[in-house]
Amino acid sequence: MGDDNLSLLQRRAIPWLLWTIWKNRNIILYADTQITLITQLQQANEEARLWHELNDAKQSIELHSGAAFITQDYSGNVLHHAREALTFSPNRLTAKLQCLEWALRSMKDLAYQDIVIGSDSHDLIDAVMQPLKWPRFRILLQKIKSLCATFSSVAFETESIGSNKIVREIAKSVLRDGRFQSYLALGGPAWLHHLINREATLVSS
Numbered sequence: 001m002g003d004d005n006l007s008l009l010q011r012r013a014i015p016w017l018l019w020t021i022w023k024n025r026n027i028i029l030y031a032d033t034q035i036t037l038i039t040q041l042q043q044a045n046e047e048a049r050l051w052h053e054l055n056d057a058k059q060s061i062e063l064h065s066g067a068a069f070i071t072q073d074y075s076g077n078v079l080h081h082a083r084e085a086l087t088f089s090p091n092r093l094t095a096k097l098q099c100l101e102w103a104l105r106s107m108k109d110l111a112y113q114d115i116v117i118g119s120d121s122h123d124l125i126d127a128v129m130q131p132l133k134w135p136r137f138r139i140l141l142q143k144i145k146s147l148c149a150t151f152s153s154v155a156f157e158t159e160s161i162g163s164n165k166i167v168r169e170i171a172k173s174v175l176r177d178g179r180f181q182s183y184l185a186l187g188g189p190a191w192l193h194h195l196i197n198r199e200a201t202l203v204s205s
Contacts, residue, residue, distance in 0.1 A: 013048035020044045065089055066174030067099035068167050071107065071115075081166075082106055082184040085174050096124045097140040099171075104147040106184060113152040118159040120168075125158050 020040045028034045035043075070081040084102055089095035100117070107115055119125055127134040131141040148154045161168070 013044045015048070017041065017044040065095040065099070066171040067095075067102060068170035068174075069099075069103040069106070070167055070170070071110070071112070078166075078187055080110060080184060080186060081170060082182070083170050083174060084182040093121075093123050093127065093134075093137065094140065096121050097127065097137055097144065100124065100128070101140065101143055101147065104144065108147065108150055115151055115153070116155045116157060118157045118164070120159050120161045120164045122158060125156050128156055 017040070020035075020043055024035050024040060065086040067084040067086050068082060071079045073079060082103075084099075086095060086098050086102070089098060096119075100119075103117070127137055127141060128144060131138065131145070134141065
């Protein structure tokens with residue numbers, strides 16, 4: 001029987017089947033008993049399925065970065081929030097630049113004209129403001145520059161980690177909770193209303 005006639009699950013189970021046969025051989029030699037062939041096949045398939053489910057889930061997490069943004073007016077009221085699972089990035093700054101590119105594209109689609117981008121990443125802000133210092137990331141930085149040119153005005157500000165808790169929590173939820181489906185919604189997420197209300201109070205005070 002050729003490999004083409006085997007299902008993916010059956011092909012994946014081959015190493016476990018060989019291991020099960022080896023274990024059964026030892027049982028016959030040393031315990032004078034044996035496991036039926038059907039039981040061996042069932043055990044091998046089940047162990048293979050569980051192993052691949054766990055490792056596929058782990059790989060999926062490792063190959064993604066969580067991204068998020070919120071838009072607020074000058075009073076601190078949340079207008080939109082969004083979440084995205086970005087594909088594998090070779091380093092943290094690449095992931096941050098990809099997040100910024102995605103956020104700018106989203107805000108362009110939302111027809112914003114005058115925007116202020118706040119981030120707690122000093123490297124990200126420095127790379128955008130002084131791209132010549134970061135030649136390794138010139139392709140991404142050029143994309144970001146082109147996107148910025150589509151707005152009436154764009155400014156970048158460095159924020160503290162403490163003032164960026166809402167976005168951080170949304171981004172963390174991608175990997176922490178396995179929320180790989182991207183979305184864009186009005187207002188802020190209900191599960192973070194306590195943080196949103198507190199920030200709005202601080203802005204208006």
